[in-house]
Amino acid sequence: MPPEPGAPTLPRSMRATDPRITTNDAYLEPARGRPNLRIIAGALVYRLEWVGQRCVGVRVVVGNEVVRYTAGEVVLCARAIHSPAILLRSGVGPFDVLRSFGIAPVVELSRVGQNLCEQPLVEIGLGNPSSPAKPIAAPPFGCVLRAGSGAPSDDDLSMFSAENWVSPSQAPAFWVGFVDPRSRGRLRLRSSDPFDDPWLEFDCSRMPRIAHVCAQARGWCRA
Numbered sequence: 001m002p003p004e005p006g007a008p009t010l011p012r013s014m015r016a017t018d019p020r021i022t023t024n025d026a027y028l029e030p031a032r033g034r035p036n037l038r039i040i041a042g043a044l045v046y047r048l049e050w051v052g053q054r055c056v057g058v059r060v061v062v063g064n065e066v067v068r069y070t071a072g073e074v075v076l077c078a079r080a081i082h083s084p085a086i087l088l089r090s091g092v093g094p095f096d097v098l099r100s101f102g103i104a105p106v107v108e109l110s111r112v113g114q115n116l117c118e119q120p121l122v123e124i125g126l127g128n129p130s131s132p133a134k135p136i137a138a139p140p141f142g143c144v145l146r147a148g149s150g151a152p153s154d155d156d157l158s159m160f161s162a163e164n165w166v167s168p169s170q171a172p173a174f175w176v177g178f179v180d181p182r183s184r185g186r187l188r189l190r191s192s193d194p195f196d197d198p199w200l201e202f203d204c205s206r207m208p209r210i211a212h213v214c215a216q217a218r219g220w221c222r223a
């Protein structure tokens with residue numbers, strides 16, 4: 001999507017009459033029979049395992065057991081919140097913080113957990129929720145309006161999706177949000193226990209008030 005204000009098209013690959021499918025159905029089921037793939041359900045990654053500063057596996061909680069798996073290559077993909085939490089539990093982060101949790105430091109990276117990005121999104125329903133939803137023939141392209149919110153800072157580009165959405169409430173809706181939020185929050189461990197979810201602080205102070213953006217979006221809807 002171009003960074004400047006405008007109204008680019010948005011390619012769509014979903015028809016309104018088709019259900020959305022899960023990642024499991026789309027990717028895992030077709031690959032389940034591969035001889036080089038082993039899926040371990042209900043496994044919670046406790047920490048990465050190291051030889052020196054080389055990652056050689058993972059320590060995982062499966063049921064009541066802690067199991068160690070080794071591998072030539074480890075890909076950490078537990079998403080924006082749990083990937084840094086696993087890194088911190090594994091000794092990658094600011095050494096003084098790691099030591100305060102009794103975690104053996106491995107690699108000093110002071111920014112782990114310091115770049116948390118939140119993307120607020122507000123849905124504005126257009127239909128009457130009490131009337132039955134009509135099927136929408138979704139076109140192959142939608143339309144996105146992109147503009148500044150008018151707030152003093154220039155880092156608050158908002159997105160105004162004007163395509164034929166079918167919202168969870170089954171009524172057509174617009175979504176308004178920040179495409180490129182610049183505010184950054186923080187993530188901290190509460191403890192070294194993998195069952196203890198990390199503490200999050202979404203610092204949205206650099207964003208304009210979301211109400212301001214919604215008011216502008218409502219104006220666009222009327223126009």
Ligand SMILES: Cc1cc2nc3c(=O)[nH]c(=O)nc-3n(C[C@H](O)[C@H](O)[C@H](O)COP(=O)(O)OP(=O)(O)OC[C@H]3O[C@@H](n4cnc5c(N)ncnc54)[C@H](O)[C@@H]3O)c2cc1C
Pocket residue numbers: 023043044045046077078079082083086194
């Ligand atoms: C509301 C919403 C709507 C979206 N819509 C779209 C869309 O329409 N199209 C699109 O392309 N993308 C969409 N996305 C983005 C898309 O979902 C992500 O980009 C994609 O799922 C990222 O895949 P991933 O494998 O990196 O992370 P995920 O799919 O989140 O997988 C991470 C996995 O790690 C697991 N995990 C976390 N911690 C641990 C641990 N300690 N031990 C073991 N496992 C752990 C989690 O349970 C999770 O299963 C949407 C996202 C959201 C939130």
